[in-house]
Amino acid sequence: MELKTEAEIHKAICLWLDIALPGGCIYHHSPNEALGSAKVQYRMKQKRLGVKFGWPDVEIFVNPTWWKSETIPWAPVFLEVKSPKGRVSDNQKVVIAELIDAGCHVAIVRSVDDARDALDELMVLRDE
DSSP states (O other), X not given: OOOOSHHHHHHHHHHHHHHHSOTTOEEEEOOGGGGGGSOXXXXXXXXXXXXXXXXXXEEEEOOGGGBOOSSSOOOOEEEEEOOTTOOOOHHHHHHHHHXXXXXXXXXXXXXXXXXXHHHHTTBOOTTO
């Protein structure tokens, strides 16, 4: 079955991460997309509390024990999940650039296979 919506792809990636990430690694989803339909006052409150509009969908913290790349330095990994035709927003482009400037790893993924390819380059996965 081909996953077509961003939500379907996102759920599939999270289910895969539950299996693939070794012990000592953790991931998190910041539900920024829910803010799009919220009232302006609530969005402004969230911004004052530190919510970054454009923050990637999934952030992954990898225990350095599982970092396999000798040429790419250890750092947090972020996945921006998109549907097959989805586009990165201007806010997302800014945040992704800032994360890369901070030394983080960021990948735009459109499937579980994309997520696997992005992480496999950096770390040991349990589903290999």
